[in-house]
Amino acid sequence: MNREIVERLRHLGILPSAQRVAVAKFVLQTTRHPCAEEVLAAVREEVPMISLATVYNTLHLFAEKGLLRELALSEGKVVFDPRMDPHHHLIDEDTGAILDLDWSALRVEHAAEAARAQGFEVSEYQVVLRGRRAARRPARSTAAPKGKRRAR
Amino acid sequence: MNREIVERLRHLGILPSAQRVAVAKFVLQTTRHPCAEEVLAAVREEVPMISLATVYNTLHLFAEKGLLRELALSEGKVVFDPRMDPHHHLIDEDTGAILDLDWSALRVEHAAEAARAQGFEVSEYQVVLRGRRAARRPARSTAAPKGKRRAR
DNA sequence: TCATGGGTCTAGAATAATTCTTATCTGAGA
DNA sequence: TCTCAGATAAGAATTATTCTAGACCCATGA
Incomplete structure (x- = not known):
């Protein structure tokens, strides 16, 4: 190895x-x-x-x-990513943790054109998402509200 | 005022x-x-x-x-942006300058779904593009662009 | 009038991330 | 074996940011 x-x-x-x-x-x-x-x-x-x-x-x-x-995604410090294939990043707003999202997980259209309209040639781009872990599924045992769960 | x-x-x-x-x-x-x-x-x-x-x-x-x-887009320092409406950012790899791109200038699809697949609720996202000013019509002149800038 | 107090401001110290400096070490060849 | 370029360690220096302590300002109430 x-x-x-x-x-x-x-x-x-x-x-x-x-x-x-x-x-x-x-x-x-x-x-x-x-x-x-x-x-x-x-x-x-x-x-x-x-x-x-x-x-x-x-x-x-x-x-x-x-x-x-x-x-250089989050403030303060630089981090290193061994994945060299294009992909996106999702940042946990609570912990600062960075997750990878596969390139195919979402779609970006017109990126190159948008940059060209400003006179730029794009060399790379990525989507940076910020969010938080969704509230834990209420465990069915105790304090779980009855009925269907509504997102949002 | x-x-x-x-x-x-x-x-x-x-x-x-x-x-x-x-x-x-x-x-x-x-x-x-x-x-x-x-x-x-x-x-x-x-x-x-x-x-x-x-x-x-x-x-x-x-x-x-x-x-x-x-x-916190580029390394080292935080910058401040008075635009509060959602928009994207284009970073000039030569100068470090940051340009705004209107939200409608490009399209992102499935962002929320991609995050949800990881158990996250997205609160915001943006596309970060990096590129350089397109060569100004090379014009077949003899003088190649001299003195390459050192990236930093 | 003067004391009180809340909020703001400044200068400088402290901290954190990163880079620089310099002397030392190492290992591949002559 | 000797040499030298390249690599390393330790710590100083730099840069961006935050913290601290005291001074200041101004409205209020005795």
């Missing part, structure tokens, strides 16, 4: 140091959207003396080489 | 101090998306002693009261 990560890095012209492999191993496999501090914490399990600066360097290097993407 | 700003603030239950009126006068009329520092610079023309802390306080207060919106 390390083997294939090493190969992947080499293939992009990245020297596969222990630190880089550890970072790659963590970020490429997560489905979350970790920030640099979270990557640091996770990677320290394996490479205890790695520094924050190295984590930043490595993440930026990876982003530059197309191994992952930097996202 | 100040009169109507004062009225608008009062109407929202905001005490219209000189500082607040000056901030409102600037942010509500701009079509750009200024960050706090820019607001400070602009407002200092009129109220030279105003502090950065007051600018932040005022902008957050306004956002809370629904007078403007905070956007």
Whole structure:
């Protein structure tokens, strides 16, 4: 498993140091959207003396080489997303968590045209949704209101 | 003109101090998306002693009261947008400038459904496009665009 | 008049995320 | 083995933002 990560890095012209492999191993496999501090914490399990600066360097290097993407969606900090295929993002307004939505889950029309009308050539776009987890289904046992549930 | 700003603030239950009126006068009329520092610079023309802390306080207060919106689109800093009607954003990858796109300029379908499929109730969404100004009619001139900008 | 108090303001300290600096280390080749 | 480019660690520096503490302003009531 390390083997294939090493190969992947080499293939992009990245020297596969222990630190880089550890970072790659963590970020490429997560489905979350970790920030640099979270990557640091996770990677320290394996490479205890790695520094924050190295984590930043490595993440930026990876982003530059197309191994992952930097996202500045929520305020304050940048997070990293290993999914490189186009997709959308849904932000939990309560927790700040970021979820992926498949590209095909919704449809955007006329994006390129709208930008062109402003004299721009679009290089990428995505829909950013914000919302909150819907109220938990009332459990049928106790305080569940009888009758059909109405959304909204 | 100040009169109507004062009225608008009062109407929202905001005490219209000189500082607040000056901030409102600037942010509500701009079509750009200024960050706090820019607001400070602009407002200092009129109220030279105003502090950065007051600018932040005022902008957050306004956002809370629904007078403007905070956007965390690009990395690093938050900007403020006086347009409160739903619309989309187009980011110039070269300059970082943010343009508005009318809601009707493009169409998004199934946004609410896509979020609901994840157990979320959407409260808002927007399309974020990134691109660059289309080359100005290359015109077959010899001079290739020199000096590429360094992205940042 | 003067004291009181609520709300606002400023300057500067504090914090958080990120980048920079510099000295040190490492490993692939000459 | 020696060398040197590239990588790393530690901590300083920078940038954006928030917090703190005290000063200020002004309406009110004794």
